[in-house]
């Protein structure tokens with residue numbers, strides 16, 4: 033369970049939201065909505081432990097994430113606007129390196145299988161800089177399928193993907209939540225119908 037209590041966030045000198053209290057249970061699949069600049073990315077970064085709140089607490093289970101540190105990071109996948117890929121390395125090397133740095137090394141077969149699942153079997157050895165935007169997004173998404181983690185925090189994960197890949201990602205999100213995972217994602221796009229049980233959280237009306 034992920035919970036936030038009396039959370040307030042400020043960027044620059046602007047208060048984005050305050051007194052935000054929410055609980056996300058196992059199986060929750062949440063579409064974080066709201067107008068540009070309302071603070072959706074900021075909230076995802078706070079939940080990922082990448083930035084600090086002005087006030088309030090975020091807890092995973094019974095413990096504060098600030099206290100859990102690496103034990104909390106090992107529970108989540110965060111995919112931001114930037115794909116966090118090393119442009120000179122291949123999708124294969126990127127995925128293997130990321131998994132190793134996170135303390136979950138993957139076998140060569142597991143890396144290749146994940147890349148095949150995201151449709152990059154033929155591009156697995158090309159430098160990321162030579163891939164299209166959608167292929168780069170797929171390379172980043174390979175982390176989700178390669179290493180199971182209960183919490184997925186995804187910022188605009190559908191951007192750059194073709195219709196089929198959007199549907200596929202929708203299916204993975206849906207399966208993840210059906211299996212007791214939590215997914216919180218932002219999207220200004222139409223959500224694929226492959227995510228049937230979606231909760232909407234509009235940050236504009238929570239402010």
Ligand SMILES: Nc1ncnc2c1ncn2[C@@H]1O[C@H](COP(=O)(O)OP(=O)(O)OP(=O)(O)O)[C@@H](O)[C@H]1O
Pocket residue numbers: 043044048066067068069070071072073074075
């Ligand atoms: N590093 C920063 N320094 C100062 N202000 C920032 C910084 N990052 C974001 N902001 C401001 O914080 C506000 C919220 O930004 P955020 O990216 O969280 O919005 P968002 O709801 O995700 O928007 P969008 O729908 O456009 O992606 C914006 O007004 C933005 O200008």
